[in-house]
Amino acid sequence: MYLYNHLPAGALLSPLLLCTNTWVATASATSQSFNGCNQLTAAGLQDLVLLPQSDAYVDREASYWAANVPLHPDCIVQPRSTEEVSRVVKVLAKANGPVALRSGGHTQWAGSNDVHKGVTIDLGRMTDVTYDTHSKLASIQPGPRWGDVYQELLKYHVCVTGGRDGNVGIGGFLTGGGNSYYAGLYGLACDNVANFEVVLANGDIVNANATSHSDLWTALKGGSGNFGIVTRFDMYTFPAKNLWGGIRAAARSKGDELAQTMVDFTNDNHKNPEDAYIINYTFNPGSSSDILVAYVVVDTNGIVNASAFDKILKVPVVVDDVKTRTMANMANSYLLPSDQQQVWFSLTFKNDVRVIKRAGEMHDKLVSELKGLIPAGNFTTQCLFQPIPTLFAEHSVQRGGNMLGLDKVKENALLWLITGATETPEQQMIMREKLTAFSATLEKFAESKGLTVNWQYLNYVDETQNPLKSYGQYNINFIRKVAAKYDPSSMFQKKVVSGWKISKVDA
Ligand SMILES: Cc1cc2nc3c(=O)[nH]c(=O)nc-3n(C[C@H](O)[C@H](O)[C@H](O)COP(=O)(O)OP(=O)(O)OC[C@H]3O[C@@H](n4cnc5c(N)ncnc54)[C@H](O)[C@@H]3O)c2cc1C
Numbered sequence: 001m002y003l004y005n006h007l008p009a010g011a012l013l014s015p016l017l018l019c020t021n022t023w024v025a026t027a028s029a030t031s032q033s034f035n036g037c038n039q040l041t042a043a044g045l046q047d048l049v050l051l052p053q054s055d056a057y058v059d060r061e062a063s064y065w066a067a068n069v070p071l072h073p074d075c076i077v078q079p080r081s082t083e084e085v086s087r088v089v090k091v092l093a094k095a096n097g098p099v100a101l102r103s104g105g106h107t108q109w110a111g112s113n114d115v116h117k118g119v120t121i122d123l124g125r126m127t128d129v130t131y132d133t134h135s136k137l138a139s140i141q142p143g144p145r146w147g148d149v150y151q152e153l154l155k156y157h158v159c160v161t162g163g164r165d166g167n168v169g170i171g172g173f174l175t176g177g178g179n180s181y182y183a184g185l186y187g188l189a190c191d192n193v194a195n196f197e198v199v200l201a202n203g204d205i206v207n208a209n210a211t212s213h214s215d216l217w218t219a220l221k222g223g224s225g226n227f228g229i230v231t232r233f234d235m236y237t238f239p240a241k242n243l244w245g246g247i248r249a250a251a252r253s254k255g256d257e258l259a260q261t262m263v264d265f266t267n268d269n270h271k272n273p274e275d276a277y278i279i280n281y282t283f284n285p286g287s288s289s290d291i292l293v294a295y296v297v298v299d300t301n302g303i304v305n306a307s308a309f310d311k312i313l314k315v316p317v318v319v320d321d322v323k324t325r326t327m328a329n330m331a332n333s334y335l336l337p338s339d340q341q342q343v344w345f346s347l348t349f350k351n352d353v354r355v356i357k358r359a360g361e362m363h364d365k366l367v368s369e370l371k372g373l374i375p376a377g378n379f380t381t382q383c384l385f386q387p388i389p390t391l392f393a394e395h396s397v398q399r400g401g402n403m404l405g406l407d408k409v410k411e412n413a414l415l416w417l418i419t420g421a422t423e424t425p426e427q428q429m430i431m432r433e434k435l436t437a438f439s440a441t442l443e444k445f446a447e448s449k450g451l452t453v454n455w456q457y458l459n460y461v462d463e464t465q466n467p468l469k470s471y472g473q474y475n476i477n478f479i480r481k482v483a484a485k486y487d488p489s490s491m492f493q494k495k496v497v498s499g500w501k502i503s504k505v506d507a
Pocket of ligand 1 (some may be wrong): 065101102103104105106107108112113123142163164165168169170171172173174175176177178179180224225226228229230231336459460498499500
């Protein structure tokens, strides 16, 4: 959920990307990993394979959210069912060359969900969403987007703890944690998965839940793609009430006032678990030539002007889009533009207003420097804070626990995320340098004040960060043990190269 960023989509195709594309198309016939594509065809799976010459291949590469992410694999394989995932895995386990895995393809760093020379397993054709009135579980395949899921579940008047931006994918979100507007009531989204259907490295299909393969169930809640391919998520549901919420934006001069409301809201979230709040220092010349402090307020019970927001709502705003709406409407109303070059960094801090204020000041300076380096209209920034109260981890513990290690964080915290979007790879390099420095400086400031929390959210961080390591030694060991048990050949460490790998954690 990222606020007040409505630049039109439609990035410029850079010369660099065009070069890479052509090169891959010619090189693929001789590359070692062509073997993977050949083997899939030889196994009778040719109907599932997309080659670079096809329109369908081009469409799927264009469907990644960030323009810096498509790596143009030798081929894409699109299984349509769990059984086909199993067949694909069995073939690729024996073939040469690297493999990547994607669900929604929303992760913003290159290497998270695609591979340059190799095969990408694309789960985008597995889009079933069903609801069982008896168990009250929603069964969701990894291929739809959260907006589709909410819309489908509305037919049954139920909802789930899904993404706040309707285009976000299912598989990465749910195996990486998943922060939703409902986290105060039900915990993180991964804690709301009752059962994962998983294809293991040997092609076996297992169900992981509280009573069967329970170690795998726990490990998949935050342990990401280290164990197998999840082909169905069975999630707890709750009644789909209308919520009251949306985006507002205030002038930059209101930043300190709003910063204090974020700290107060986070400390009081246990009294108002049905409410959610995010603030965002943002520069988006498509919407305003000034830096604004945008924010989201949501009352998931639909209470208009809910009392948890009393102080917040007194701050004058220049934009107001808060109303009564469905979750589907909310998620589909705020879609962050795709096709841009993205850089994100994320850290966690103690719930203290000094960090927010300092980040706001640093963001002012950042924007002013970027204006001298990147043409106006070619970049946007967001510097967000959202609550991570201890309440979230309490829900997790009650629901069987997860891998994130937030239960070790004994005080309320703030999750910080900075994002920088640009139009070209050259501009992205400038943005990367600036945001790397920003993150390091803010971290040092927090350290100097005793305000650091050694925890990183896997679904937000930059590729240079180390989220799995921040989940603590016990959880690192647990993930390692479960990965070794269910994937003794290390296929999801060595061959499936996309995403965060426990084998790369040096602890
Ligand atoms: C615009 C935007 C809004 C966002 N909003 C939120 C938000 O509100 N809350 C939040 O918590 N996060 C949010 N995020 C972050 C989001 O959770 C991650 O980007 C997430 O990884 C997206 O899921 P995906 O299915 O698209 O992942 P993909 O990019 O497709 O996959 C990433 C990795 O996840 C793993 N993976 C994916 N599918 C499977 C599977 N089926 N089985 C096993 N492993 C799998 C693999 O390791 C894969 O390499 C947002 C991101 C964006 C860009």
